[in-house]
Amino acid sequence: xxxxxxxxxxxxxxxxxxxxxxxxxxxxxxxxxxxxxxxxxxxxxxxxxxxxxxxxxxxxxxxxxxxxxxxxxxxxxxxxxxxxxxxxxxxxxxxxxxxxxxxxxxxxxxxxxxxxxxxxxxxxxxxxxxxxxxxxxxxxxxxxxxxxxxxxxxxxxxxxxxxxxxxxxxxxxxxxxxxxxxxxxxxxxxxxxxxxxxxxxxxxxxxxxxxxxxxxxxxxxxxxxxxxxxxxxxxxxxxxxxxxxxxxxxxxxxxxxxxxxxxxxxxxxxxxxxxxxxxxxxxxxxxxxxxxxxxxxxxxxxxxxxxxxxxxxxxxxxxxxxxxxxxxxxxxxxxxxxxxxxxxxxxxxxxx
Amino acid sequence: xxxxxxxxxxxxxxxxxxxxxxxxxxxxxxxxxxxxxxxxxxxxxxxxxxxxxxxxxxxxxxxxxxxxxxxxxxxxxxxxxxxxxxxxxxxxxxxxxxxxxxxxxxxxxxxxxxxxxxxxxxxxxxxxxxxxxxxxxxxxxxxxxxxxxxxxxxxxxxxxxxxxxxxxxxxxxxxxxxxxxxxxxxxxxxxxxxxxxxxxxxxxxxxxxxxxxxxxxxxxxxxxxxxxxxxxxxxxxxxxxxxxxxxxxxxxxxxxxxxxxxxxxxxxxxxxxxxxxxxxxxxxxxxxxxxxxxxxxxxxxxxxxxxxxxxxxxxxxxxxxxxxxxxxxxxxxxxxxxxxxxxxxxxxxxxxxxxxxxxxxxxxxxxxxxxxxxxxxxxxxxxxxxxxxxxxxxxxxxxxxxxxxxxxxxxxxxxxxxxxxxxxxxxxxxxxxxxxxxxxxxxxxxxxxxxxxxxxxxxxxxxxxxxxxxxxxxxxxxxxxxxxxxxxxxxxxxxxxxxxxxxxxxxxxxxxxxxxxxxxxxxxxxxxxxxxxxxxxxxxxxxxxxxx
Numbered sequence: 001x002x003x004x005x006x007x008x009x010x011x012x013x014x015x016x017x018x019x020x021x022x023x024x025x026x027x028x029x030x031x032x033x034x035x036x037x038x039x040x041x042x043x044x045x046x047x048x049x050x051x052x053x054x055x056x057x058x059x060x061x062x063x064x065x066x067x068x069x070x071x072x073x074x075x076x077x078x079x080x081x082x083x084x085x086x087x088x089x090x091x092x093x094x095x096x097x098x099x100x101x102x103x104x105x106x107x108x109x110x111x112x113x114x115x116x117x118x119x120x121x122x123x124x125x126x127x128x129x130x131x132x133x134x135x136x137x138x139x140x141x142x143x144x145x146x147x148x149x150x151x152x153x154x155x156x157x158x159x160x161x162x163x164x165x166x167x168x169x170x171x172x173x174x175x176x177x178x179x180x181x182x183x184x185x186x187x188x189x190x191x192x193x194x195x196x197x198x199x200x201x202x203x204x205x206x207x208x209x210x211x212x213x214x215x216x217x218x219x220x221x222x223x224x225x226x227x228x229x230x231x232x233x234x235x236x237x238x239x240x241x242x243x244x245x246x247x248x249x250x251x252x253x254x255x256x257x258x259x260x261x262x263x264x265x266x267x268x269x270x271x272x273x274x275x276x277x278x279x280x281x282x283x284x285x286x287x288x289x290x291x292x293x294x295x296x297x298x299x300x301x302x303x304x305x306x307x308x309x310x311x312x313x314x315x316x317x318x319x320x321x322x323x324x325x326x327x328x329x330x331x332x333x334x335x336x337x338x339x340x341x342x343x344x345x346x347x348x349x350x351x352x
Numbered sequence: 353x354x355x356x357x358x359x360x361x362x363x364x365x366x367x368x369x370x371x372x373x374x375x376x377x378x379x380x381x382x383x384x385x386x387x388x389x390x391x392x393x394x395x396x397x398x399x400x401x402x403x404x405x406x407x408x409x410x411x412x413x414x415x416x417x418x419x420x421x422x423x424x425x426x427x428x429x430x431x432x433x434x435x436x437x438x439x440x441x442x443x444x445x446x447x448x449x450x451x452x453x454x455x456x457x458x459x460x461x462x463x464x465x466x467x468x469x470x471x472x473x474x475x476x477x478x479x480x481x482x483x484x485x486x487x488x489x490x491x492x493x494x495x496x497x498x499x500x501x502x503x504x505x506x507x508x509x510x511x512x513x514x515x516x517x518x519x520x521x522x523x524x525x526x527x528x529x530x531x532x533x534x535x536x537x538x539x540x541x542x543x544x545x546x547x548x549x550x551x552x553x554x555x556x557x558x559x560x561x562x563x564x565x566x567x568x569x570x571x572x573x574x575x576x577x578x579x580x581x582x583x584x585x586x587x588x589x590x591x592x593x594x595x596x597x598x599x600x601x602x603x604x605x606x607x608x609x610x611x612x613x614x615x616x617x618x619x620x621x622x623x624x625x626x627x628x629x630x631x632x633x634x635x636x637x638x639x640x641x642x643x644x645x646x647x648x649x650x651x652x653x654x655x656x657x658x659x660x661x662x663x664x665x666x667x668x669x670x671x672x673x674x675x676x677x678x679x680x681x682x683x684x685x686x687x688x689x690x691x692x693x694x695x696x697x698x699x700x701x702x703x704x705x706x707x708x709x710x711x712x713x714x715x716x717x718x719x720x721x722x723x724x725x726x727x728x729x730x731x732x733x734x735x736x737x738x739x740x741x742x743x744x745x746x747x748x749x750x751x752x753x754x755x756x757x758x759x760x761x762x763x764x765x766x767x768x769x770x771x772x773x774x775x776x777x778x779x780x781x782x783x784x785x786x787x788x789x790x791x792x793x794x795x796x797x798x799x800x801x802x803x804x805x806x807x808x809x810x811x812x813x814x815x816x817x818x819x820x821x822x823x824x825x826x827x828x829x830x831x832x833x834x835x836x837x838x839x840x841x842x843x844x845x846x847x848x849x850x851x852x853x854x855x856x857x858x859x860x861x862x863x864x865x866x867x868x869x870x871x872x873x874x875x876x877x878x879x880x881x882x883x884x885x886x887x888x889x890x891x892x893x894x895x896x897x898x899x900x
Contacts, residue, residue, distance in 0.1 A: 195632050195653040254874045261838050268834055272827045281654045283572075283665040283815050285823065286563075288454045289426060290419035300412035304405050306838075311401040322409070329412075337419065 024131035025190035031124035032145065032179065038117030039152075039176045045110035046168035052103035053166065053242035099245075107165030114159070114168060118152035121179075125149045131190045135203040137210070140338055144182035147210050147334065148175045154214035162255070166246055170221040201277035209270040213330060215263035219256045220327035223320050226252035230317060253316050257309060260323055264302045271295055294333040301326035398465065399472035407466040414462055418453035421445065425452070467560060474553045481546045488530040489538035492846035496868030499846070501879045503886040506861035511535065511849040514863045514889045518847040521888030525881060527845060537847040548836025555833055558826025566819030571595040571603060577611045578672040578689040578809045584608050584642060585814065603816075605660035610637040612648075614669060614808040618739050627698060627738055634666050634810045651812070661816060668811025670694045670701055671721050673745055673788075674804040677707045680797045685709045689807050692721040693764060698735040699723045704766045705747070706754050710799065714754045717784070717801065718766040719747035743806045747784040749774040749794060774798065843878060844870040845885060865889040 099107075125146050129136035137146045155171045158164065230249040246252065274295065275285040286292060305326060308319035397403055422430035431451045435442040449456030496502050507514050512534070519537045522529050527539030573590030577583050587593055587604045595603070617631040633652040639645065640660055651657045657664040672689040679685055685707050692703030705717040724737035725744035733746040752771030761767055773781040776795050784792045786803035793800050846868050852861040867889070869882040 195629055199654040265831070265835055265838065268831050272824075272831065275827070276824070279817075279820065280656065283656065283663065283667060283813050284817070285820060287426065288418055288423065293415050293419040297412045297415050300408050300415070304408040304412070307401060307405045307408065311405065313402060314405065 021131045021133075021190060024127050028124045028127035028131060028190075031120045031127060032183070035117045035120035035124060036176060036179050038113050038120060039172050039179070042110050042113035042117055043169055043172045043176060045106055045113055046165070046172060049103055049106035049110055049165055050169060050242040052100060052106055053245040056100045056103060057240050057242060057244045107168075110168050111159055111165060114152070114172060115156055117172075118149070118156045121145070121149045121152055128190065134198075135207065137202070137206050138197055139186075139188045141182050141186040141188045143206075143334070143338070144178050144186055146206075147213050148178040148182070150210035150214035151175055151217045154211065155218055158218070166242065167218070167221060167225070170225065171218060174217070174221075196281055199277060199281065201273060201280070205270060205273040205277050208266055208273060212263045212266035212270055213334070215259050215266065216327055216330050219259035219263060220324060222252055222256040222259065223323055223327075226256055226320060227317065253320065256320065256323070260302065260305065264299075264306060267295075267299055267302065271299055290337050291333070294329060294337050298326055298329045298333060301329055395472060398469050400469075401473070404466065404469050404473065407462060407469060411459075411462050411466060414459050415453070417450050418459075421450045421453070423451060423453065425454070463560075467557060470553055471557065474550055477546070478550055481543075481550060484546070485543055489528060489540035489844065491532045492536040492538050492848055493868070496846055496848055496866045499868035499870050501869040501882040502867060503882055504864060504866045505886045505890045506852055507863050507865060507890040508861060509863055509889075509892075511851055511863045514865050515847065515849045517892035518849075518865065518867070518885055518889035520892065521885050522845060522847070525884070527843075535849055539845045539847075540843070541845075542840050542842035544836045545840040545842045546837075548833040548838075548840060550833070552830050552833030552837050555826045555830035559823045559830065562819040562821070562823030562826055564819065565822055566596075566817040568596045568598045568819075569603075570815065570817040570819065571599045572813060572815040573604070574667075574811070574813050576670075576672075576691045576809050577609070577812055578691070579611050579614055579807045581689065582608060582610050590814070605662055606641055607659045608639045608642050608644075609659075609664075611635075611810055612637055614810050616669060616739070616808065618737070620737075620739075629738070632666060632669055634812070651810075659814075662814050663816070665813045665815065666810055667813045668694075670699060670809055670811065671723060671740065671743075672807045672809045673703075673721050673743070674807060675705055675717075675745075676802040676804055677705065677710070677715065677717075677799065678802070679710065679799040685799070687804075689809070691764075691809050696735075697738060699738045700733070700735040702764070704764055705801075706763075706766070708754050710751075713751040715794075715798065716750040716752075716754055716766045716768075716771060717747040718750065718768075719745065719784070721745055723806075740806050743788060745784065745786040745803050747786075747801075749782045749784060749798075751798070841871055841873070841875045841877065843875065843881065845882060846870075847885060847889065849889070 125136050125142075128142060128145075132138070136142050151171065152175050155164070155167070159168070225243075225246065226249055229243055229246055229252055232243055233249050247255075274292070278287070278292070279285040301322060305319055305323040308314040308322055309316065422434050424431050434451075435446065438445075445451065449458065453459055493499070497504070509517065515531075515535070515537055519529050519531070519539075522537065522539040525541065527541040528543075529537055529539045531537050571594065573585070573587075573593045575583060575589075575591045583589065585604060585607050587595070587601055593604075611634060613635040615631060615633040615635070616629065619626060619628050619630055631652075633650050635648065635650055636657070637646050637648050638657070638659060639647075649657050651664055651666045653666055656666075670691065670693060672691045674689045675686070676684060677686040686705060686709075688705075690703055690705055692701035694701045699722075701721045701723075702719070703721060707715040707717075720733040722733055722735040722742075722744045723739060724735050724741040725746075726734045726736045727742070729746075733744075750766060750768055750771040751774055752768075754767070754771070755761065756767060756770045774795065776782040782795060784801060786792055786801070788803055788805050791800050791802040848866045850864050850866075852864050865886060867882050867886045869878045871878045
């Protein structure tokens with residue numbers, strides 16, 4: 001904007017955002033900062049929890065070795081001799097609930113901190129929504145915070161039941177990174193929506209997309225852990241770590257598949273809701289605008305993953321690679337496609 | 353068809369691999385593969401799950417260039433810019449279809465192959481599924497204790513009553529049940545899984561059919577309508593009219609529409625969103641046919657107007673300055689609300705005035721309309737706000753032949769091949785700068801040009817897509833099929849009863865009930881079902897109170 005605008009438009013410049021909205025927006029930001037602090041603490045605690053697991057795995061390993069030396073005298077407890085080898089006995093460590101006290105405590109504290117951080121983050125998004133009197137995902141900043149909140153919320157809801165304390169650090173760190181980047185790079189003052197976004201489909205289409213991304217993210221995190229776990233199961237490393245204390249690779253793979261399945265169904269719905277909205281806003285339900293293209297690409301890649309997993313001849317590891325490629329596409333769709341001018345399309349909402 | 357899930361039924365390849373493992377000599381067989389055999393082999397390859405998987409991945413890769421390179425269907429202007437900036441690679445990319453990716457032969461080939469593969473796969477599967485739906489659950493295996501999930505309970509009920517109770521419990525859980533003999537019951541459930549799978553794939557073809565119908569029978573007309581102007585719809589009155597190949601002339605409804613007013617509102621608060629639009633609403637008066645009763649309506653972004661089955665969308669807007677050109681005698685040669693097309697978010701707009709009746713030479717004006725002109729023109733003609741706060745016209749003046757060779761040309765460009773710029777008194781090319789109400793006297797007695805007033809125009813798009821409902825219903829059915837196909841579990845549960853060995857006292861167990869369950873994929877719910885059936889066989893009354 002050239003400076004001379006002020007001289008020309010001075011009489012017309014009147015503040016239109018009222019005091020109450022501003023107060024709400026600043027409270028939303030306070031909640032966001034508080035949430036980031038809590039997430040940071042949770043991340044450190046999760047890391048410490050994994051350290052406890054590593055220590056315990058190492059201890060189990062020593063016990064196993066001693067046991068081998070002693071032979072089948074049956075003097076060692078904890079039933080590890082019957083579990084058939086060091087790897088599976090370590091895997092049984094969490095499944096049979098024999099997690100060490102330190103590990104369990106740290107994991108639960110980290111989880112509590114995550115609940116707190118997620119509650120603050122969701123609160124921040126809700127406050128922002130009240131401040132702008134619309135669904136709080138109308139620009140990139142709101143987009144990033146809302147999707148981070150969706151990831152945090154999905155994890156918080158599922159973590160306790162599935163005993164995903166070990167997964168925390170892999171979820172909380174990207175969430176924290178997203179929040180930091182969105183504050184540093186993408187921050188936008190609370191403002192109104194451009195006309196193209198004024199529709200109840202914004203709440204439906206984009207809201208479901210967020211939940212879907214929440215599931216995709218957690219599935220991708222588990223998928224990556226699965227690949228590491230699988231490699232170490234096939235070629236047991238000299239030095240064992242917390243990885244050996246996680247559920248077996250087969251169990252991780254099944255979990256990732258279930259989550260991807262839920263995400264895929266939600267993504268299908270996102271695609272359809274988006275088409276319905278596009279028909280209303282732009283007159284055609286499908287025009288291969290870059291955002292549509294990438295939504296479609298994500299859908300196809302995950303469809304390939306679902307097919308791969310259902311085909312007897314394709315191994316599960318390769319299917320998981322496809323799913324992770326799909327997640328890379330999800331990230332591209334939420335970053336590059338929105339920010340880089342190469343992908344100019346109707347989702348950019350400029351020059352209308 | 354005995355396989356309970358899709359895993360093996362879809363993929364023909366494991367079977368092929370088994371045959372190739374056999375020791376039969378392969379060499380003499382190969383030459384016998386005639387054209388029919390080759391075709392059958394190709395068909396089997398195409399319809400295999402691996403090919404489908406490969407084509408899906410290929411489709412996703414092939415779709416990406418369309419988001420990276422400018423596309424003609426979205427913005428033809430950016431394609432021309434790209435070609436101008438990349439004179440060596442551009443034409444090659446163009447030849448390979450990179451600017452029309454989604455209409456290119458290679459993209460079409462991929463999705464057509466994918467759909468042929470899909471149909472080739474679901475047809476035999478549908479046949480198998482129909483057969484499975486008609487058949488009864490298979491005979492119980494000899495040792496139920498070997499199945500994934502199993503329980504053994506004893507009960508005081510006699511064997512036939514325990515079996516009947518188990519059968520009723522299976523029925524209650526929506527199992528299809530059948531007794532092949534008097535001591536067993538076989539139950540099978542989850543047929544909806546395969547039904548859902550088939551529905552999903554079938555519905556995908558429905559989406560494509562809907563798209564094809566829309567392409568063949570749909571039409572679209574775009575027009576620029578200045579405030580206060582009337583528009584009578586017909587196939588010939590739109591600025592651009594693109595009918596589908598099978599659209600008849602009479603398909604276009606002959607309504608009449610007047611744009612009474614176009615409301616626009618831009619954010620004037622300083623900050624990042626300064627100058628971004630807040631509202632666009634076109635207030636129109638519509639008559640369904642010429643001379644018919646009129647009604648008032650609004651068209652806004654996200655709120656199209658439906659007129660006789662056609663949807664009217666407000667897709668753009670801009671300015672049409674009303675410009676008058678007079679000759680030296682003061683005779684009006686041109687007076688029109690002339691559309692200028694916006695080039696940026698601040699509506700710096702370009703347009704052309706063509707005056708063929710001017711003499712001695714035809715006159716042409718080309719240049720900019722600036723809704724809020726930056727007054728110094730230090731960086732050339734620039735608009736600094738999208739609303740009409742300080743409107744100004746900046747035009748250059750040309751004379752000569754407007755339409756060389758009589759070739760058709762766009763109303764938004766001036767062909768200056770046979771034209772020269774009109775010099776001013778100082779010998780420099782004339783620059784006309786006008787505010788509303790001002791008149792500029794052209795040098796050398798060529799007459800005058802007046803900027804009368806600013807009007808807005810609405811960029812309207814009128815469309816019909818008869819295929820859209822087909823696609824929508826198909827998409828919803830596909831989602832339903834997807835949910836069923838992914839979440840329903842195909843389960844088999846078998847129950848066997850045998851008399852207990854010791855039957856001395858009353859109240860001692862009379863019957864041993866064994867329940868075994870089988871599910872192809874990971875199925876955490878199966879254990880609970882097997883336990884529940886066992887409990888029901890043990891004490892049907894307790895089971896019933898459980899459920900109530």
